Amino acid sequence: MSTDPLAPLLELADVGDALSSARDRVDAALRHRALRRQGGQVAAEANLRAAVASAALEGHPHDREAVRAGTVTDPVMQGALRVAGALGDLADRWPKAPRQVLARLHVLAATGSVPTDALGRPSADAAGAARLDTLAALVAGDTKAPPLILAAVVHGELLALRPFAGPSGLVARAAARLTLICSGLDPRGLLAVEVGHLAREPEYVGAAGAFATGTRDGVRSWLRHYAAAVSQAADELTEVCEALTAAPRP
Numbered sequence: 292m293s294t295d296p297l298a299p300l301l302e303l304a305d306v307g308d309a310l311s312s313a314r315d316r317v318d319a320a321l322r323h324r325a326l327r328r329q330g331g332q333v334a335a336e337a338n339l340r341a342a343v344a345s346a347a348l349e350g351h352p353h354d355r356e357a358v359r360a361g362t363v364t365d366p367v368m369q370g371a372l373r374v375a376g377a378l379g380d381l382a383d384r385w386p387k388a389p390r391q392v393l394a395r396l397h398v399l400a401a402t403g404s405v406p407t408d409a410l411g412r413p414s415a416d417a418a419g420a421a422r423l424d425t426l427a428a429l430v431a432g433d434t435k436a437p438p439l440i441l442a443a444v445v446h447g448e449l450l451a452l453r454p455f456a457g458p459s460g461l462v463a464r465a466a467a468r469l470t471l472i473c474s475g476l477d478p479r480g481l482l483a484v485e486v487g488h489l490a491r492e493p494e495y496v497g498a499a500g501a502f503a504t505g506t507r508d509g510v511r512s513w514l515r516h517y518a519a520a521v522s523q524a525a526d527e528l529t530e531v532c533e534a535l536t537a538a539p540r541p
Contacts, residue, residue, distance in 0.1 A: 297429065297436035297444060303511040309518035310439045316525035317476060325532035330479060336531050337483045338378075341468065342371040344485035348492065349458045366403030367458050373399040374465045378472060378480055385469045389430040390423070392469070396462045397455040405457035413454040423454055430470065438474030442467045443517035447510075451503035464488070486527050487520030495520070 301307050326333060343355045351367040358368060377399055385392045394411035401410055413423060426448050434441060449463035464485050471477040471484070488495040494516050502513035 295434050295436065297434045297440055300436065300440055300444075300510065300514060303507060303514065306511060306514045306518075309515050310437060313439060313518040313521040313525070314437075314476070316522045317482065320525040320528040320532070321477070321481065323529060323532040325536045326479075326481070329532075329535050330481075332535060333481055333528070333531055334479055337481050337528065338375040339372075340527070341464075341483035341485045342368070342375040344483065344489040345374075345461050345464045346371040347489055348464070348485065348495070349460045351458075367461070370400040370402060370404060370458060371461050373402075374461055378465060378469055382469060382472045382480075385466075385473050386431055389427040389466075393423075393427075393449075393454075393462060393466060396465050397457075397459070400459075400461035400465070401455065401457040409456045411455075414452075419452050419454055422448065422452055438471055438476040439518065439521060440514070441474065442470035442476075443514050445470050446517065447499060447502040447513050450499045481528055482521065482524040483527060484520050484524045487523035490523055491516065491519060 301310075339359060340355065343353060343358050346353060346365070346368045349367055349371075351365055353363045353365065353368050357363050358372070363369075374396055377395075381392050381395065393413070397413075398411045413420065426445065429441065430445065436444075446463050446467035449466055450460060453459040453463075455462055468477075468480065468482070468484060471482060472480050498513040498516035501509035503509070
């Protein structure tokens with residue numbers, strides 16, 4: 292009988308409590324009354340905020356309102372917008388063909404930033420390819436770990452591997468969001484977790500580096516950061532919903 296490779300992560304100190312708290316915040320945010328009638332508006336806003344934050348984490352910060360107005364032509368920002376807009380269409384394919392979806396995400400993210408012949412092509416490094424295969428198997432069902440655990444591992448592994456040329460971080464963050472969507476934790480893609488990462492950017496960078504070491508403390512640091520980022524995304528979702536509720540209707 293095989294052992295779930297991610298099961299031991301729940302035994303790391305404070306991780307279970309942090310993830311449980313984050314899940315509670317998400318569940319509360321997703322019950323907001325604004326989502327009954329204005330869910331489409333909220334989803335569009337979440338995608339915009341996620342894209343702006345993801346581009347900033349990739350070293351391409353831009354004013355959100357300028358991006359909303361369509362005046363930002365930076366290819367990395369445009370790639371982040373394409374990625375955010377495609378998650379709904381890619382969600383069904385993610386657990387069935389994760390390698391193909393990753394390649395598609397890279398095409399969306401990196402067009403205009405890397406040569407055409409590098410788009411959608413992961414590194415040929417044998418060790419990296421083996422780890423990518425293992426990650427794909429987890430996404431396809433080789434684990435029964437909670438969605439937040441799996442999303443955090445997907446994100447952390449792709450940041451550590453950086454299997455694609457150019458803005459590979461956009462791919463890592465999008466893949467983690469896809470995991471939350473497909474797991475049913477955030478089925479409508481309303482959590483802009485990237486905003487939580489950006490708000491805690493030094494911690495994000497440090498925890499990602501710690502995760503890459505593969506040590507228990509390093510993985511624990513990353514999982515706790517991820518729970519905090521998700522909690523912040525839930526709070527941001529509530530703020531967006533409250534603003535829509537308070538806004539006068541035309």
